[in-house]
Amino acid sequence: MNPAPIAVALDTDDLQTAARWANAVTPQVSTLKIGLALYMRYGPSVVASVRGGSGVDVFLDLKLHDIPATVAAAARAVASLHPTYLTVHATGGAAMIRAAVEALPDTKVAGVTVLTSLADDELAAVGLAGPALDTVRRLSAYSVAAGARAIVCSPREVAAVRAEVGEDITLITPGVRPPGSGVHDQARVATPEQALADGADLLVVGRPITGAADPGAAAATLARALRRRTVTG
């Protein structure tokens, strides 16, 4: 059975908890997302700890943003971990994105366009005036032109970004909520089925799985629903 296109966000700063979640969900999902809290606390060895003996894809969500030489060095430093995805901030510029891409030829460098935590007034304050969707589209096209092979965007933006970047780019969407699960602090959510229908390739799901009494069962239920959708079109 193919794993479902889900990246489980291992959002905890406790290694044992992360490894337990990873072990529970790995047969069901394609990808594990390791974010800054885990990586900053435990360093590169966290990848082997959560991957275990499985061949699950690893998404290193480190959101790099620095001068090109520094980003290239940081990207080279994680090459031996063989991440399938590594995030960089698109606003770091084309040379910075290209530096990461060239340092990690076997990894899909993913451009993070606009953080969904930024409201319109804050976007204007940091120099990104105008409708957020326009900025997301512009930064998506710009990231891809610089070599990024994936884009992180909200489910609400995914159709517009797909139209902008074409079929070959992997679109990764957080803010996904199965029907009946809590919204938490996500303001703009979509169901997993809707996000896929709109063009997403990989759904980032955290608390609906990791906050469940049985994360393995929650992942299995979601994976089944997505497989059904794939089968029925």
Ligand code: C5P
């Ligand atoms: O628990 P939840 O499903 O909301 O987790 C979503 C994950 O996606 C978290 O790791 C969060 O940091 C990340 N994320 C997000 N919104 C973005 C970018 C990343 O929620 N725009």
